Amino acid sequence: MLPAGVTRLIRELTRLPGVGPRTAQRMVFFLLARPPADTRSLAEALVQARERTCECSVCCGLTEGDPCSLCSDPRRDPGSICVVEHPADVVAVERTREFNGRYHVLHGAISPLDGIGPEDIRLAQLLRRVKEGGCREVIVATNPSVEGETTAMYIARLLKPSEVQVTRPASGLPAGSDLEYADQVTLSRALQGRKEI
Amino acid sequence: MTLFSKEDGKKQAVARGVRRTSSRRAGALQPFAHLRCLVARGRQLDVIGQVELLNSFARLREDLTVLTWASHVLEVVDATARDGEQGGSFPLLLATLHLLIEGGDPELTVRAFELRHLSAAGFEPELSVCCRCGGPLGDHGELRFNPAEGGAICATCGRTVGGAPLRRGVLAAMLYLKDADIRQVGRLFASNRDRAELEALLRVYLEFHLDRPLRSLTFLDTLRKEGGR
Numbered sequence: 001m002l003p004a005g006v007t008r009l010i011r012e013l014t015r016l017p018g019v020g021p022r023t024a025q026r027m028v029f030f031l032l033a034r035p036p037a038d039t040r041s042l043a044e045a046l047v048q049a050r051e052r053t054c055e056c057s058v059c060c061g062l063t064e065g066d067p068c069s070l071c072s073d074p075r076r077d078p079g080s081i082c083v084v085e086h087p088a089d090v091v092a093v094e095r096t097r098e099f100n101g102r103y104h105v106l107h108g109a110i111s112p113l114d115g116i117g118p119e120d121i122r123l124a125q126l127l128r129r130v131k132e133g134g135c136r137e138v139i140v141a142t143n144p145s146v147e148g149e150t151t152a153m154y155i156a157r158l159l160k161p162s163e164v165q166v167t168r169p170a171s172g173l174p175a176g177s178d179l180e181y182a183d184q185v186t187l188s189r190a191l192q193g194r195k196e197i
Numbered sequence: 198m199t200l201f202s203k204e205d206g207k208k209q210a211v212a213r214g215v216r217r218t219s220s221r222r223a224g225a226l227q228p229f230a231h232l233r234c235l236v237a238r239g240r241q242l243d244v245i246g247q248v249e250l251l252n253s254f255a256r257l258r259e260d261l262t263v264l265t266w267a268s269h270v271l272e273v274v275d276a277t278a279r280d281g282e283q284g285g286s287f288p289l290l291l292a293t294l295h296l297l298i299e300g301g302d303p304e305l306t307v308r309a310f311e312l313r314h315l316s317a318a319g320f321e322p323e324l325s326v327c328c329r330c331g332g333p334l335g336d337h338g339e340l341r342f343n344p345a346e347g348g349a350i351c352a353t354c355g356r357t358v359g360g361a362p363l364r365r366g367v368l369a370a371m372l373y374l375k376d377a378d379i380r381q382v383g384r385l386f387a388s389n390r391d392r393a394e395l396e397a398l399l400r401v402y403l404e405f406h407l408d409r410p411l412r413s414l415t416f417l418d419t420l421r422k423e424g425g426r
Contacts, residue, residue, distance in 0.1 A: 183224035
């Protein structure tokens with residue numbers, strides 16, 4: 001019913017996360033209604049992002065130049081490495097402006113249930129960085145999920161023989177939230193990690 | 198996500214909005230969590246509504262080895278349960294997770310779980326008589342354990358059928374782990390050799406019947422290679 005090119009584009013878009021056939025169809029009709037220059041610009045941006053983006057050889061984060069701007073910035077503390085699961089987590093930590101060290105992106109987390117082991121994420125690269133020396137602290141900022149905790153415990157176990165301090169960000173109540181509506185796990189962790197004021 | 202309940206067995210359901218930081222259910226809808234929840238029937242997948250957390254088994258997250266054993270327990274339940282069947286193993290699963298967080302002997306607890314769950318799922322290994330000839334296993338000669346035949350093999354049949362060697366002490370341990378009160382399994386004296394053989398035999402048996410390797414045990418192998426059981 002639809003032209004072959006349009007059908008193909010719908011099919012390609014449904015491969016994106018969270019995009020079903022109806023959403024994909026709406027996106028395609030929107031793009032077709034725009035001036036051709038807009039569509040060309042989007043297509044070029046897609047191709048350019050894919051072709052120019054690579055993994056930083058130091059932190060495994062996404063970059064256009066190797067090493068990435070965060071790893072090559074002399075103002076950042078090389079003695080502190082914040083380990084995160086995904087490249088988007090680097091952006092989240094950077095937004096806080098609280099951390100001035102370097103990063104390491106694992107591109108996943110260990111999940112025994114799903115068959116994702118240490119060899120499936122960028123752990124060997126982290127170990128190599130730590131062994132090269134100059135690192136005092138590794139902050140394991142993986143998600144507070146079972147997979148994130150498993151990864152954190154595994155990293156702590158691996159780095160135990162070295163003199164590097166392994167820490168984990170505190171977990172507790174989100175700022176501005178209501179105690180009444182906090183879930184039990186979060187609330188009990190917040191109580192366990194309470195601080196004197 | 199996959200839910201496992203006493204009434205409905207294994208069930209696939211979606212929890213909408215659970216990835217939002219403001220979601221009250223995010224902390225509860227984690228692996229191992231014991232929940233009371235409202236599930237609405239959907240056209241394709243059921244939808245999880247209200248959730249009450251009964252036990253998060255959060256202490257599992259404090260020990261990597263115990264967490265891996267618990268993952269293995271869930272993996273076995275997930276692999277053997279079929280959608281729509283009653284969850285006969287639910288009380289056993291709950292008891293096993295409780296024993297794991299209470300600091301019992303994780304290895305023996307998991308072995309007891311495996312044997313009992315296999316029975317409940319219809320894959321019970323035959324340990325009382327020879328599963329080939331149906332005769333007694335006897336007190337002499339080398340016994341075998343053969344997953345394809347369904348369990349223990351007497352010394353006479355073992356010569357033709359084959360299988361992994363099964364020491365009588367290990368056979369007795371299996372029977373105890375299968376039948377004794379699960380809270381008492383830690384009382385069993387099992388040497389490192391007994392434990393290793395129990396694990397190897399049941400692993401081969403499970404993998405034969407599930408027709409795939411057990412992922413959590415592969416991770417456990419990695420942990421052991423890097424030291425510390």
